[in-house]
Amino acid sequence: MRNTNRTEPPDSHFGEIRALHLFSDMSDESFMTLMRGAYVQTFPPQIELITEGEPSDFLHILIAGSVELFSTWNRRETVMDTVLPVSTFILAATIRDAPYLMSARTLEKSRVVLIPSLDVRAVFEQDMPFARSIIVELAQCYRTVVKNTKDLKLRTSLERLANYLLRERARHAGDQSFDLPIDKRRLASRLGMTPENLSRAFKNLQAYGVRVQGARIHITDQIELERFAKPNPLIDDLSA
Numbered sequence: 001m002r003n004t005n006r007t008e009p010p011d012s013h014f015g016e017i018r019a020l021h022l023f024s025d026m027s028d029e030s031f032m033t034l035m036r037g038a039y040v041q042t043f044p045p046q047i048e049l050i051t052e053g054e055p056s057d058f059l060h061i062l063i064a065g066s067v068e069l070f071s072t073w074n075r076r077e078t079v080m081d082t083v084l085p086v087s088t089f090i091l092a093a094t095i096r097d098a099p100y101l102m103s104a105r106t107l108e109k110s111r112v113v114l115i116p117s118l119d120v121r122a123v124f125e126q127d128m129p130f131a132r133s134i135i136v137e138l139a140q141c142y143r144t145v146v147k148n149t150k151d152l153k154l155r156t157s158l159e160r161l162a163n164y165l166l167r168e169r170a171r172h173a174g175d176q177s178f179d180l181p182i183d184k185r186r187l188a189s190r191l192g193m194t195p196e197n198l199s200r201a202f203k204n205l206q207a208y209g210v211r212v213q214g215a216r217i218h219i220t221d222q223i224e225l226e227r228f229a230k231p232n233p234l235i236d237d238l239s240a
Contacts, residue, residue, distance in 0.1 A: 013040060013063055016086050017113060020061070022137050026130035030123045038115040043106045050104040056093035058114040062086065065110025068186065069102045079189040082107070082182055091137055094120050107182070143240075150235050152192050160191045161201045162229035163236055165210060169219055176222075180215045 014035065017023060023031055040063070043049065049060065052071055060067075067083040069090070080102050083089050093100050094117040124131050151160055164187075172178040180187060188198035202212045208228045209221025219225060233240070 011035075013111075013113060016063060017061060020086060020088065022088060022091075022133050023130070025133055026123070026127045030127040030130055033123055034115050034119050037119045038113055040111060040113050042109065042111050045106050045108050045110075048103060048105045049112065050090065050100050050102070052100050052103045054100055056090070056096075056098060056100055056117050058117055059088060059091060059094045059120050060104070061088050061113040061115070063111045063113060066107040066181070067104050067110060067112075068107050068182075069104050070189075071102050077189070078192075079182075079186050082186075082190075084181075088137070091134065092141065095124065095134060095138070097121065144238050147235050147238060154235070157191065157193045157197055158201050158204055159229060161193075161198070162205060162208065162210075162225055163231050164191060165205075165217060165219065166222075166225065166229055166231055167236055167238075168217070169222070176220070177216060177218045180217060183215070 017035075018031060023034075043065075049067065062083050062085045064085055066085075067089065069080040069083060071078055071080055083104075089104060090100055090102060092098075097117065124134060151163070155163070168178060168180070169175065182190070184198055185195050188195045191198070193201065202210065205225070208225045209219055210225060211218040211220060
């Protein structure tokens with residue numbers, strides 16, 4: 001992990017951390033045990049927080065900004081996910097005391113709480129409500145991975161893009177127009193496409209009520225887009 005421009009105690013962020021499902025049911029004593037060893041750092045954009053293959057020294061909690069999870073192999077790179085506040089990453093490596101399977105970098109100025117993995121594992125052994133919350137969190141992560149795999153293997157690139165836009169529309173409370181949360185190069189990687197294929201896919205979706213102006217998306221005919229995309233909660237509902 002590289003140098004940052006500020007380090008601060010986590011006291012001012014106790015409320016939002018405690019409100020996370022992962023920490024909400026644990027005892028006050030256990031929570032304070034985790035917070036005593038934790039600290040908050042502010043990172044500028046494009047700073048690598050985690051490198052895949054390295055030991056999982058910390059559990060990370062993003063409280064402001066955004067973080068991209070990515071992986072590389074044989075000079076190729078792919079985007080795995082984008083983390084938004086307030087949420088944890090990468091929990092499985094911390095609990096397993098295993099190397100990170102993904103890298104992580106900031107997409108913008110971000111504040112991150114770092115909790116030593118040793119403390120997390122020690123409290124996991126002692127606090128049953130915390131252990132149950134971790135199991136639920138890991139189960140949710142597993143189901144999300146399965147849904148993402150189904151999305152990649154069962155759908156064409158055009159169908160993946162169409163359903164991604166419908167999910168983003170829902171995330172923006174059904175607004176007809178919204179901005180993409182990541183740039184198009186990263187979106188293409190996340191959807192398993194090349195930037196050129198993504199550009200062609202956006203043009204092809206014009207026939208189904210999608211207009212694009214830079215990063216701004218306008219869905220002018222949701223019924224037609226849904227008719228083409230055929231959204232399925234067993235793939236697209238990432239909350240269940």
